[in-house]
Amino acid sequence: MCGIVGIIGGEKGTNVVPELIRGLERLEYRGYDSAGIAVIGNGIERIRSVGKVANLRGKITDAMVGDLGIGHTRWATHGKVTEDNAHPIMSKDVAIIHNGIIENFKSLRFILQTEGYVFESETDTEVILHLLQRELLKGSSPRQAMSNVFKMLDGTFAVVAMFLHFSDTLLAMRHKSSLIVGLGKESMYVGSDAGALSDSCEEVVYMEDGDIVEMHRTDGIVFFNTELEEIKRRRHGVTSALVNIEKGEYPHFMLKEIKDQPNAIRNTILHNGIDKTLLDGISNILILACGTSYHAGMVAKYWFEKYLKIPSIVEIASEFRYRSPVIQEHTLVFSISQSGETLDTLAAIEYVRSNSNCSTIAVANVKNSATARASDIVFYTQAGVEMGVASTKAFTAQLIILASISFCHNDFLMDKLKEIPTLCEDALDLAPEVEKIAHIISKSNNAIYLGRGMMYPIALEGALKLKEISYIHAEGFAAGEMKHGPIALIDDQVPVIFLCPSGELFEKTLSNIQEVLARGKNVIVITDSNGEMAFPPDVAKIVLPTIQAEFAPILYSIPLQLIAYYAAVQRGTDIDRPRNLAKSVTVE
Numbered sequence: 001m002c003g004i005v006g007i008i009g010g011e012k013g014t015n016v017v018p019e020l021i022r023g024l025e026r027l028e029y030r031g032y033d034s035a036g037i038a039v040i041g042n043g044i045e046r047i048r049s050v051g052k053v054a055n056l057r058g059k060i061t062d063a064m065v066g067d068l069g070i071g072h073t074r075w076a077t078h079g080k081v082t083e084d085n086a087h088p089i090m091s092k093d094v095a096i097i098h099n100g101i102i103e104n105f106k107s108l109r110f111i112l113q114t115e116g117y118v119f120e121s122e123t124d125t126e127v128i129l130h131l132l133q134r135e136l137l138k139g140s141s142p143r144q145a146m147s148n149v150f151k152m153l154d155g156t157f158a159v160v161a162m163f164l165h166f167s168d169t170l171l172a173m174r175h176k177s178s179l180i181v182g183l184g185k186e187s188m189y190v191g192s193d194a195g196a197l198s199d200s201c202e203e204v205v206y207m208e209d210g211d212i213v214e215m216h217r218t219d220g221i222v223f224f225n226t227e228l229e230e231i232k233r234r235r236h237g238v239t240s241a242l243v244n245i246e247k248g249e250y251p252h253f254m255l256k257e258i259k260d261q262p263n264a265i266r267n268t269i270l271h272n273g274i275d276k277t278l279l280d281g282i283s284n285i286l287i288l289a290c291g292t293s294y295h296a297g298m299v300a301k302y303w304f305e306k307y308l309k310i311p312s313i314v315e316i317a318s319e320f321r322y323r324s325p326v327i328q329e330h331t332l333v334f335s336i337s338q339s340g341e342t343l344d345t346l347a348a349i350e351y352v353r354s355n356s357n358c359s360t361i362a363v364a365n366v367k368n369s370a371t372a373r374a375s376d377i378v379f380y381t382q383a384g385v386e387m388g389v390a391s392t393k394a395f396t397a398q399l400i401i402l403a404s405i406s407f408c409h410n411d412f413l414m415d416k417l418k419e420i421p422t423l424c425e426d427a428l429d430l431a432p433e434v435e436k437i438a439h440i441i442s443k444s445n446n447a448i449y450l451g452r453g454m455m456y457p458i459a460l461e462g463a464l465k466l467k468e469i470s471y472i473h474a475e476g477f478a479a480g481e482m483k484h485g486p487i488a489l490i491d492d493q494v495p496v497i498f499l500c501p502s503g504e505l506f507e508k509t510l511s512n513i514q515e516v517l518a519r520g521k522n523v524i525v526i527t528d529s530n531g532e533m534a535f536p537p538d539v540a541k542i543v544l545p546t547i548q549a550e551f552a553p554i555l556y557s558i559p560l561q562l563i564a565y566y567a568a569v570q571r572g573t574d575i576d577r578p579r580n581l582a583k584s585v586t587v588e
């Protein structure tokens with residue numbers, strides 16, 4: 001979602017424009033639909049553009065120079081995707097950028113309009129600009145103005161502001177939307193994630209809710225609370241993992257990340273020894289997550305109940321807090337989030353913390369991310385930075401952590417876990433075959449994914465992946481539910497992808513395949529070397545290596561990711577930045 005970058009050049013006169021654009025390019029993976037920068041040079045100069053940062057770059061001339069500036073990628077919430085609504089939003093002498101949503105913007109806008117303030121955009125952000133302006137007119141310093149305005153806003157916000165008459169200072173404030181301050185050798189930075197700042201910073205400080213920061217070119221950085229009392233914040237070294245993330249030989253990050261999976265899984269197994277006492281005294285497990293991470297949670301529910309014998313529920317984090325759930329004592333609460341910044345997941349953790357004494361465990365891919373910081377224990381997936389909006393390697397790495405916990409009392413399965421990376425390599429070797437099969441799907445406007453047991457969440461995940469990047473309408477169902485409704489969708493056109501590993505539910509899934517074959521002809525079966533003989537020769541098949549049944553969800557994810565990828569390539573979509581989607585979903 002929206003991305004923020006702000007820079008104070010080390011020396012007066014250092015032009016920050018090129019670095020602002022580079023920062024915005026690094027934020028592109030988050031998903032956005034317009035971009036802009038503003039610098040203090042000859043007054044405040046601003047350039048904005050709809051579409052890619054490349055469009056913005058094309059509009060910038062050598063005449064735009066400034067030694068302090070802000071930049072933003074906007075993912076539209078309030079107001080259409082237009083240049084007027086793109087950030088920075090500015091007046092003659094103040095410019096701001098904002099991530100999040102101001103929930104009381106309508107009433108604030110009304111008050112400001114009755115006082116004569118004229119709005120030039122449809123954004124909720126513009127109320128922040130005019131409120132700051134109003135405070136300055138009353139005689140407040142920029143710091144005081146930020147603190148006063150902070151208290152007037154409801155909702156979520158990360159805001160960075162610059163003031164023409166304080167041309168060595170950036171001010172920023174955070175409430176439930178990530179903001180990170182970076183310290184370089186000479187320059188200072190503020191960004192919505194460490195990735196925006198990575199190659200320039202040696203240390204970062206994660207701002208907390210309620211923090212205001214004043215960054216001054218020569219006086220340094222000071223953090224305040226909303227009462228303007230000075231507070232201390234810890235500095236962290238920047239990990240090299242964030243630096244220089246390139247596609248290398250691959251045409252898309254998504255393909256690179258799919259192919260990274262054997263290593264991501266290997267590293268995740270290596271780095272996460274599980275302390276078996278973690279589960280002592282636990283009577284229930286609650287799993288909170290959204291999207292793909294929710295699907296990982298659904299698989300974990302099967303594992304936790306079958307192998308740990310602990311009743312488990314998995315909840316869509318965006319729904320959880322609104323039904324006033326009762327959390328039983330001795331519940332162990334997991335949150336699963338690749339980004340660690342998903343607002344709904346974070347809010348669900350906060351609900352648990354305010355309504356129970358239960359321990360919280362975060363499974364996250366991003367070091368020091370919000371869910372990690374909000375939880376008692378963190379297990380980091382070691383997938384490395386995931387740039388593609390469609391989560392692939394982070395998902396299978398999440399499954400590895402959850403499997404390691406589920407099977408921590410079972411030495412046989414823990415040993416078998418170590419075979420997964422090699423089996424994934426074998427599955428990836430099938431990419432050319434999968435690419436051919438993807439043609440069946442890319443020609444269709446609909447697709448159905450079916451699986452039973454642990455393969456049901458993987459069917460949901462396969463459908464989500466296809467929707468996200470190819471824009472083909474796809475639905476996943478539990479195969480046994482077919483005859484309760486979805487079978488009405490079957491005709492001789494719609495591709496139906498069955499996940500059918502050999503094992504306990506093989507015969508039952510086979511019957512469901514027969515039911516579909518009797519009504520349609522576009523069946524694609526993903527199975528293994530033990531199962532393949534059971535299917536008629538004219539059924540399209542992807543034959544994976546046979547894997548320990550418990551781990552099939554991990555292996556079967558790979559051909560589904562490849563199907564989505566190749567179908568999207570065949571349709572010519574923007575694979576790493578699919579329309580309307582964001583990598584970190586930081587608003588409700």
Ligand code: AGP
Nearest residue numbers: 291292293337338339342390391
């Ligand atoms: C995954 O492909 C999606 N982009 C999306 O569903 C994602 O999994 C969801 O937004 C949750 O994100 P998180 O894992 O960062 O919390």
